[in-house]
Amino acid sequence: MSTTTIARVPAAPAATPGIGALRRLRYLEPVMLIWLLLIGVLVFLVAWPIVELLITSFQAPRTGAWTLNNYLAAYGRTRYVDALINSLALGALSALICAVLAVPMAWACSRTDMPGRGFAWFTVLAAFIIPPYLGAVGWILLAGPNSGWINQAWSLLIGTPDSTLFNVYSFTGLATVIALHSYPFIFIFTKSALDLVNSEMEDAANILGAGTWTTTWKVTLPLVWPTILAGIILVFLETIALFGTPAIIGIPARINVVTTQLWQFFEAPVRAEVAAAFAMPLLLITLALIGLQKLLLARKSYVSQTGKGGERRPIKLGPFWRWALLGWCVFVCLLSVVAPMVALVQASFAKAWGRGFSIDNLTIENYAFLLFRHDAAWGAVVNTFAFSAISATLAMVLALAIAYIVKRKLMPFGTALAFLCMAPFVIPGIVMAIGFYAAYAGPPLTLYGTAALMVFAFTTRFLPIAYANGASGMQMIHPEMEEAVRILGGGRLTAIRSVVAPLLKKALLGGWLLVFILATRELSAAIFLVGPETRTISVLLYDLSEEGNLESLSALGGILLVITLLFVGIGMKLIGRDFMLRRE
Amino acid sequence: MGKLVLSNLRRRFGSVAAVDGIDLTLQEGEFVSLLGPSGCGKTTTLRMIAGFIPPTDGSISMDGEVLSSPQAVLPPERRRMSMIFQSYAIWPNMTVTQNVSFGLKLRKLPDAEVRRRTGEILEVVQMGHLAGRYPGELSGGQQQRVALARAIVVQPSILLLDEPLSNLDANLREEMRFEIRRLHDEFRITTVYVTHDQAEAMVTSDRIAVMNAGKIEQVDDPFSLYNRPRTRFVAGFIGRTNFLEARLAGDRLTLDGFTIPVGMVQRSAALNGGPILLSVRPQSIALLRSRPQDEDAVALPAQVLECAYLGEYWDYVVVPQGSGLKLRVTAAPTQRHQPGEAVWLRFDPSQIVAIS
Numbered sequence: 001m002s003t004t005t006i007a008r009v010p011a012a013p014a015a016t017p018g019i020g021a022l023r024r025l026r027y028l029e030p031v032m033l034i035w036l037l038l039i040g041v042l043v044f045l046v047a048w049p050i051v052e053l054l055i056t057s058f059q060a061p062r063t064g065a066w067t068l069n070n071y072l073a074a075y076g077r078t079r080y081v082d083a084l085i086n087s088l089a090l091g092a093l094s095a096l097i098c099a100v101l102a103v104p105m106a107w108a109c110s111r112t113d114m115p116g117r118g119f120a121w122f123t124v125l126a127a128f129i130i131p132p133y134l135g136a137v138g139w140i141l142l143a144g145p146n147s148g149w150i151n152q153a154w155s156l157l158i159g160t161p162d163s164t165l166f167n168v169y170s171f172t173g174l175a176t177v178i179a180l181h182s183y184p185f186i187f188i189f190t191k192s193a194l195d196l197v198n199s200e201m202e203d204a205a206n207i208l209g210a211g212t213w214t215t216t217w218k219v220t221l222p223l224v225w226p227t228i229l230a231g232i233i234l235v236f237l238e239t240i241a242l243f244g245t246p247a248i249i250g251i252p253a254r255i256n257v258v259t260t261q262l263w264q265f266f267e268a269p270v271r272a273e274v275a276a277a278f279a280m281p282l283l284l285i286t287l288a289l290i291g292l293q294k295l296l297l298a299r300k301s302y303v304s305q306t307g308k309g310g311e312r313r314p315i316k317l318g319p320f321w322r323w324a325l326l327g328w329c330v331f332v333c334l335l336s337v338v339a340p341m342v343a344l345v346q347a348s349f350a351k352a353w354g355r356g357f358s359i360d361n362l363t364i365e366n367y368a369f370l371l372f373r374h375d376a377a378w379g380a381v382v383n384t385f386a387f388s389a390i391s392a393t394l395a396m397v398l399a400l401a402i403a404y405i406v407k408r409k410l411m412p413f414g415t416a417l418a419f420l421c422m423a424p425f426v427i428p429g430i431v432m433a434i435g436f437y438a439a440y441a442g443p444p445l446t447l448y449g450t451a452a453l454m455v456f457a458f459t460t461r462f463l464p465i466a467y468a469n470g471a472s473g474m475q476m477i478h479p480e481m482e483e484a485v486r487i488l489g490g491g492r493l494t495a496i497r498s499v500v501a502p503l504l505k506k507a508l509l510g511g512w513l514l515v516f517i518l519a520t521r522e523l524s525a526a527i528f529l530v531g532p533e534t535r536t537i538s539v540l541l542y543d544l545s546e547e548g549n550l551e552s553l554s555a556l557g558g559i560l561l562v563i564t565l566l567f568v569g570i571g572m573k574l575i576g577r578d579f580m581l582r583r584e
Numbered sequence: 585m586g587k588l589v590l591s592n593l594r595r596r597f598g599s600v601a602a603v604d605g606i607d608l609t610l611q612e613g614e615f616v617s618l619l620g621p622s623g624c625g626k627t628t629t630l631r632m633i634a635g636f637i638p639p640t641d642g643s644i645s646m647d648g649e650v651l652s653s654p655q656a657v658l659p660p661e662r663r664r665m666s667m668i669f670q671s672y673a674i675w676p677n678m679t680v681t682q683n684v685s686f687g688l689k690l691r692k693l694p695d696a697e698v699r700r701r702t703g704e705i706l707e708v709v710q711m712g713h714l715a716g717r718y719p720g721e722l723s724g725g726q727q728q729r730v731a732l733a734r735a736i737v738v739q740p741s742i743l744l745l746d747e748p749l750s751n752l753d754a755n756l757r758e759e760m761r762f763e764i765r766r767l768h769d770e771f772r773i774t775t776v777y778v779t780h781d782q783a784e785a786m787v788t789s790d791r792i793a794v795m796n797a798g799k800i801e802q803v804d805d806p807f808s809l810y811n812r813p814r815t816r817f818v819a820g821f822i823g824r825t826n827f828l829e830a831r832l833a834g835d836r837l838t839l840d841g842f843t844i845p846v847g848m849v850q851r852s853a854a855l856n857g858g859p860i861l862l863s864v865r866p867q868s869i870a871l872l873r874s875r876p877q878d879e880d881a882v883a884l885p886a887q888v889l890e891c892a893y894l895g896e897y898w899d900y901v902v903v904p905q906g907s908g909l910k911l912r913v914t915a916a917p918t919q920r921h922q923p924g925e926a927v928w929l930r931f932d933p934s935q936i937v938a939i940s
Binding site for chain 1 (some may be wrong): 670
């Protein structure tokens with residue numbers, strides 16, 4: 001039976017006798033005004049930048065005449081077309097590497113009695129919270145040609161100086177470094193699907209004569225295959241939209257991808273209209289693949305159906321496989337977390353990183369230089385904190401107001417709000433940034449270089465995450481909780497204050513911290529909208545990487561890492577250890 | 585005039601008429617159940633009474649004042665009612681005491697008064713020793729008691745209950761039925777109780793309104809409802825029954841294989857020329873091993889088709905001789921018959937009800 005709460009009171013024409021007094025009691029909720037306000041904000045943050053992006057791509061600069069020249073300029077040179085092909089290949093390769101890294105880990109953690117499952121989980125979490133370009137810096141230190149730690153060790157081992165085992169400045173190197181940051185997505189997707197597979201599914205195969213491996217290959221993995229594929233799609237999309245790692249590794253290696261090419265269109269003279277045209281395939285591919293991903297996940301509703309009831313027993317691995325799988329997890333942990341972070345931290349405390357771990361090489365000079373003498377670093381730290389905190393707050397307030405209206409069905413077309421809120425999810429951050437540039441950088445608002453522009457862009461970028469958090473929090477509050485307040489004599493605002501707000505506290509805090517942490521590392525939107533006064537840590541990191549001073553770069557990375565760990569720690573303490581790694 | 589009057593109340597959702605024109609009047613202090621299968625409109629009716637849903641037609645008035653009409657709806661918070669929800673809706677962020685005293689505080693009663701009344705009602709529902717607990721630390725039955733206390737303590741003009749026992753296990757459910765009735769006897773609050781469980785309705789209610797497809801089929805006290813159902817739906821929904829088709833021939837009703845004098849049947853006055861449906865409760869048919877001796881008895885030979893032992897009684901399916909009917913008959917636990925056995929059935933005409 002429908003339990004929709006409809007507080008809307010139709011206007012009363014033709015007064016029926018006896019209800020005249022009642023008309024004065026009419027209770028029109030202020031929700032209508034709030035709804036209009038929210039629509040306005042969302043149009044400003046989400047819709048208008050996208051519209052401007054489209055318009056700009058079809059307009060001649062200055063004259064504003066309609067033209068297709070921007071598209072011709074964007075695809076008229078093989079170098080630009082190659083960037084698109086490179087992006088697609090890079091996305092495919094890194095998604096593939098991710099699957100190889102993550103699927104065995106996920107299976108071992110979810111279905112087997114492998115020792116150290118907690119350790120594997122921790123590895124994934126650590127890999128996820130490390131900002132991707134910090135991993136890139138770490139890997140430059142590890143696998144730079146000749147001088148990287150791995151290549152130096154290799155040279156010693158085979159006795160030939162200056163030989164290279166693994167060159168990070170290569171296509172494979174770039175894809176590997178990206179994958180070492182992105183595999184947690186596939187891990188989370190795969191594990192959450194495997195967690196739902198009932199042991200009886202496997203028992204049914206066992207009883208018919210299938211062994212552990214046959215069962216895993218023929219029953220368990222096929223059940224979760226669509227989910228793995230959805231994870232692969234996600235990694236692919238993350239990769240083609242990624243700016244930091246391709247910029248830090250790809251540009252020196254002369255590997256041009258869409259995002260770095262977009263960046264080049266923004267070097268003086270800025271050709272925003274060509275960039276807008278060039279960004280279209282990225283947008284369309286993302287839209288198409290997200291659609292495909294939805295289809296994949298929807299079709300496989302049977303996976304969740306198998307989760308009802310029934311027990312789940314871990315598969316008993318033989319001694320060899322127990323340790324082999326654990327070995328794999330340790331290997332992934334070394335590559336994705338321990339090695340790059342040790343290298344980064346060592347360099348940040350080193351006078352010259354190539355001189356290694358000796359005591360006389362230790363210094364805090366790099367940090368001291370950044371924090372006390374560098375002309376922009378301290379400002380960048382302050383900016384990062386301020387922008388992230390303000391955008392996290394804005395995003396959560398917006399998301400909650402909308403989630404409340406949508407979940408309580410207070411307004412017709414409430415879902416339009418939800419749709420606008422989730423729209424940035426299908427728009428790569430870098431494309432969003434170009435839209436913001438097109439819409440607000442110039443007149444009439446002329447926000448270019450202001451803090452407001454950065455904050456608006458961050459808010460928009462993380463609005464979907466904030467909304468997912470707010471909506472899932474609202475979902476858990478039964479409407480009857482509020483109705484119980486109202487029938488006892490409290491208005492809707494009393495209900496929100498005394499029941500909804502206290503119950504949402506945790507979800508709110510979790511969402512806020514998540515957006516905050518993601519905003520502190522945001523680079524791909526920031527780099528397009530930043531001005532001299534609004535540099536953030538991430539932008540400064542990129543600038544330092546261009547200068548090539550790896551010690552200062554590492555120290556700034558260390559600062560960002562400390563901030564990240566601090567807030568992740570707070571979140572885990574207050575909300576629980578899984579608060580960042582939930583599959584939304 | 586009644587305390588609460590629903591007149592010609594309707595509610596449509598899209599093209600579906602969830603509540604399709606119902607009239608019901610509750611007297612002060614009366615306990616009335618809305619009983620019916622899921623989707624019959626009973627919860628929608630209750631939520632309209634509470635003010636959560638505006639009606640599309642008709643009106644709801646209390647003490648002569650119109651609360652709801654398509655033109656205007658007094659919001660729930662101004663109705664001085666209280667409600668017990670299917671999910672209990674106990675606020676998990678407040679202790680038992682805070683939950684129960686919430687409504688009193690909204691009424692701006694002095695602190696001492698709030699404390700006194702909260703303490704008293706918690707004793708009444710036997711929750712005094714758990715006053716400082718949070719809902720997460722309570723069992724389902726205890727949460728239910730908190731919900732009852734929270735709803736009653738404000739002395740509402742009308743108490744609404746929306747399937748309050750459907751989430752409890754069977755034993756607790758039975759206990760809480762009597763608890764709800766006890767509280768009603770103690771406080772005499774005018775009550776509307778929504779349920780799909782006929783036993784629940786019969787234990788708690790002064791009167792039961794049986795609903796089907798958005799309409800009220802019959803409103804009566806439990807005894808009349810069971811013994812004199814007015815429609816086929818009511819007869820079938822309240823308890824089990826056999827439906828027999830009959831024709832009126834002179835002063836006798838002709839059934840498939842036997843006849844009975846029409847004057848002996850309940851509600852025979854309602855009969856007109858049309859097809860007649862009789863409701864015969866399984867326990868009103870006696871199973872005999874031989875033909876009954878008295879001449880007046882309405883009796884006929886039959887054969888046992890199936891039997892099932894349910895502890896408190898035997899459940900038999902019998903087929904009267906020369907008839908296609910299959911009748912359900914219940915018999916005492918000691919009365920055993922084998923399938924295939926020949927028996928005699930004796931009907932008690934005073935327990936046969938003509939429906940239409």
